[in-house]
Amino acid sequence: MPADLAVLGLGPLGLPLAQAATAAAIPTIGYDPDPLIVAELGAGRLPEGAEGTLTAAGIRRMLSAGFRATVDAAELDRVRTAVICAPTRLGEDRALDLSAIGEAARTLAPLLRPHTTVLLESIVYPGTTEDYVRPVLEAGSGLKAGRDFHLAYSPSRFDPGNRQQGYANTPKVIGGLTPACTEAAAAFYGRVCDKVVRARGVREAETVKVLETNYRHVNIALANEMAVFCHDLGVDLWDVVRCAETKPFGFQAFRPGPGVGGHGVPIDPNYLSYKGRTLGYPLRMVELAQEVNGRMPRYIIQRCATLLNEHGKSARGARVLLLGVGYKADVGDQEGSPAREIASRLMEMGAQLSYHDPYVAQWYVLGRPVPRADCLYEAAAVADLTVLLQPHRKYDLQGLAAKAQLLLDTRGASPAGAAYRL
Structure with a gap:
């Protein structure tokens, strides 16, 4: 047939x-x-x-x-x-x-x-x-x-x-x-x-995707900037978001993270490469969002180094466990995932890196295989620092926080007070 x-x-x-x-x-x-x-x-x-x-x-x-x-x-x-x-x-x-x-x-x-x-x-x-x-x-x-x-x-x-x-x-x-x-x-x-x-028409339908994707990236960029701002002021961003999202109009909650990945890439129509021309001006909000979101992996590394230092440890030689290396929770797709840049920078600093992800059986960074932790809680217990990048539903975050020596939660998914949050 x-x-x-x-x-x-x-x-x-x-x-x-x-x-x-x-x-x-x-x-x-x-x-x-x-x-x-x-x-x-x-x-x-x-x-x-x-x-x-x-x-x-x-x-x-x-x-x-x-x-x-x-x-x-x-x-x-x-x-x-x-x-x-x-x-x-x-x-x-x-x-x-x-x-x-x-x-x-x-x-x-x-x-x-x-x-x-x-x-x-x-x-x-x-x-x-x-x-x-x-x-x-x-x-x-x-x-x-x-x-x-x-x-x-x-x-x-x-x-x-x-x-x-x-x-x-x-x-x-x-x-x-x-x-x-x-x-x-x-x-x-x-x-x-x-x-x-x-x-x-067809161009209007195409532009819907541009608007939807850029809307997401611009608002995530705002959330990421607020995360850095609130951390420097000693303000609990996650409580701020919790309260703000009770407003029944004029606000939609977006949450920060270690970076933005996936297949919905931020699109700046200034670069119309298939025609070999540009509009002559960029979408400034999109460019700024790309810049802000692109800085987040480096900020995560900074937070990792600071946490280790505050606990008397150096990034060089530290055992660091990364949890969730896909671009979002509950998927193994690594397209644009910030985990790779975070891992490569940690490796360059001399950290002993391992990872756990129920959806990713093998993971390579800088052309080298990263050891995969078979037992999550045992690995978190021996790691000097555990970094939660994606809060997979399969993770018991309460139990993980109890086992880990140091836990940096980049998604605000762990129970309040159980981990250091972004």
Whole structure:
């Protein structure tokens, strides 16, 4: 039976969509150029970094429902809907790398048929769908977007590890190249989501993601600045946030941390690298947020060194245990995680580093493997300093605080008075 849906890119964006579509009884195939990812999925196992996105049991249910993963592009033929979920990351110049999107579009283009609906969910700049993806699809297919096939954008809103909001019950924003494209996208997403929100056009839908991502980063940056400010004043920031969030209007609580990671990178549309041009001005709030959040790993190192020093120990030779090395709680995905910079700086200072993370079996920093603690509480008891980076639900923080010699909680998740907090 030919597939109805093809998902291109089986990472943190594509897998949740494939799972939701399969659960909605939509015949689905997943394409990924990485044979290791495809092999793991085909065997019913989680690809590395997919923890929190779905479970091995979830993959097996998908397979039993007819889902299959492939590296064979020919299997994309005859699908009614194709969704590009290729990864985009910030390069050293702070511009988004769109090469994986371009490769996915070039793979799909020669297989496009009239009346196919093509959707893009990857994180992009406003204008990418129309000015970058569209020409690739049209050149490779000989078809015209908006006339021969539908083209639309829908920002991914999946939140790994979130037990309340999943793919189906999170409203889906869509914007098409034409009104007909928007309706074609709505017809598809209406089969997998409870609510579809139509944007005025494709660029408006793309800009929704820019606003949502930058909103998060700017507000986290404010929380991080407040953390440093309150620590210097001797004020309990966590109590401040607890009280402030009782205000029923005009305030949404954000909390500080050791840095910001994940796939929702802060986007400054000043760097429109796919066109080789810029707007001529930056989004100053976004740049400042990047700067503030980028300083947090160094601040964590400063707090670590100070704590050790206050207890008569030097960072050189100190046994330091890091807890949770993914970019957020309850996931193993390390994309943009501040843990790596924190670890590398500690190693450069001469600390004896180890880590614990129930979702990460092996971890390398500066090209060297970091020892993994098998028994969390025994490791915390012998460590000179334990640093909580991600408060996984599997951690008993009360018990951990009782065992650790020194505990620095960068997330404010431990019981009040049980640890040193950010």
